[in-house]
Amino acid sequence: MKPGFRIYTKVNRPPSVLVEKFNHIPVANIADNMGRISCVDTGIKPFNRVKMAGPAITVKAPVGDNLMFHKALDMAQKGDIIVVDGEGSMNHSLTGEVMMRYAMSKGIKGFVVDGCIRDVEAVKELEFGVYARGVQPKGPYKNGPGEINVPVSIGGQVVNPGDILVCDMDGIVVIKPDDALFLLERSLKHNQIEEEYMDLIEKGIWDRSWVDQELENKGCEIIEDFAYKS
Numbered sequence: 544m545k546p547g548f549r550i551y552t553k554v555n556r557p558p559s560v561l562v563e564k565f566n567h568i569p570v571a572n573i574a575d576n577m578g579r580i581s582c583v584d585t586g587i588k589p590f591n592r593v594k595m596a597g598p599a600i601t602v603k604a605p606v607g608d609n610l611m612f613h614k615a616l617d618m619a620q621k622g623d624i625i626v627v628d629g630e631g632s633m634n635h636s637l638t639g640e641v642m643m644r645y646a647m648s649k650g651i652k653g654f655v656v657d658g659c660i661r662d663v664e665a666v667k668e669l670e671f672g673v674y675a676r677g678v679q680p681k682g683p684y685k686n687g688p689g690e691i692n693v694p695v696s697i698g699g700q701v702v703n704p705g706d707i708l709v710c711d712m713d714g715i716v717v718i719k720p721d722d723a724l725f726l727l728e729r730s731l732k733h734n735q736i737e738e739e740y741m742d743l744i745e746k747g748i749w750d751r752s753w754v755d756q757e758l759e760n761k762g763c764e765i766i767e768d769f770a771y772k773s
């Protein structure tokens with residue numbers, strides 16, 4: 544055992560037919576079905592408009608070093624998302640256009656980096672999901688150590704290898720494979736309810752009575768006799 548410098552090559556990936564279905568579901572709708580506690584903090588932002596869902600290949604990188612990220616690039620399979628725990632460091636970039644183009648050539652879906660990237664002008668144009676905490680022109684070292692396919696922590700969430708990440712312009716949600724089928728059904732229902740709301744709004748018949756009902760239940764004081772005076 545070599546804690547801090549080891550690679551697990553096997554990953555239990557959920558079935559890709561299941562994962563792919565999450566591509567069409569807004570992250571917000573999934574998050575609403577997960578107790579609002581399963582999203583990565585919004586310091587990790589999209590750097591283009593590419594949405595994605597895929598199983599995680601995880602990398603625990605020493606601050607400012609991307610040797611293990613490069614190894615993960617070689618190990619990752621079509622459809623994977625490489626998730627890099629760079630401890631949120633803003634001092635060195637961990638990836639750039641060259642690695643992204645290589646990843647694209649392998650069918651990898653994208654990168655989620657709790658750290659910095661560079662080549663952001665090029666990233667805007669890529670059909671490849673890139674989510675990261677910041678931008679830094681100074682490049683990474685390539686010395687190691689680090690670990691691949693172990694639990695990592697990014698933006699306040701634990702990500703295990705094989706967990707499903709769903710990423711869109713609102714943010715990133717992390718799904719345990721055992722919860723995926725249940726969440727897929729719930730989130731599709733949620734989509735449908737929201738579509739019904741939009742329809743009722745357009746027709747001008749959306750029922751708003753629940754708001755006053757909630758305020759009454761919670762004991763809100765409503766003053767109707769005079770305006771606020773300072």
Ligand SMILES: O=C([O-])CC(=O)C(=O)O
Pocket residue numbers: 609637638639640641642643662682683
């Ligand atoms: O130095 C590296 O490994 C990362 C990099 O700049 C790139 O991928 O363009």
Ligand SMILES: [Mg+2]
Pocket residue numbers: 638639640641662
């Ligand atoms: Mg570069």
